[in-house]
Amino acid sequence: MASSPKPKFCVDAMLGKLARYLRLLGYDTLYFKDVEDEEILSKCLEETRTVVSRDRGLCKKAIDLNIPIVCFNRSMSTSRLLSCLKDIGLIELNFDPVSSRCPLCNGELVPTQNPPISYGYKKERTYYVCKNCGMIYWVGRHMSTIKRTLGEARVESC
Numbered sequence: 224m225a226s227s228p229k230p231k232f233c234v235d236a237m238l239g240k241l242a243r244y245l246r247l248l249g250y251d252t253l254y255f256k257d258v259e260d261e262e263i264l265s266k267c268l269e270e271t272r273t274v275v276s277r278d279r280g281l282c283k284k285a286i287d288l289n290i291p292i293v294c295f296n297r298s299m300s301t302s303r304l305l306s307c308l309k310d311i312g313l314i315e316l317n318f319d320p321v322s323s324r325c326p327l328c329n330g331e332l333v334p335t336q337n338p339p340i341s342y343g344y345k346k347e348r349t350y351y352v353c354k355n356c357g358m359i360y361w362v363g364r365h366m367s368t369i370k371r372t373l374g375e376a377r378v379e380s381c
């Protein structure tokens with residue numbers, strides 16, 4: 224099997240919402256909280272991940288270690304952050320639930336015929352289950368927020 228050309232990311236604790244969006248867009252994204260910089264950076268080196276950070280200290284260490292990094296020096300909306308990553312050619316903003324990853328844990332999602340839910344089940348819906356944490360997803364009402372954010376990201380520039 225050919226390996227996926229999609230870049231992998233490691234997002235710092237200040238950018239949790241961005242991490243969830245990258246996962247929804249299908250990018251393998253780690254997100255750390257309360258973890259030492261050194262541990263984050265060695266994982267990035269090991270797994271060839273690009274660091275996305277607002278933490279100056281972390282940015283400096285990544286540069287010293289020659290780890291690819293996108294460093295944001297100020298607070299920005301999630302759509303703006305996404306548009307910046309798009310503008311530098313790192314990501315595309317095409318949402319396709321089939322290739323999404325679990326926004327909670329970064330696990331792969333697979334379609335499931337028999338989701339273990341009893342309330343609000345609709346036969347015509349496609350359900351997805353996270354291979355890692357077992358969370359069930361479907362394309363529902365919360366999609367309008369996701370689509371709006373991605374729509375904004377498409378027209379904004381960094």
Ligand SMILES: [Zn+2]
Nearest residue numbers: 325328353356
């Ligand atoms: Zn999961």
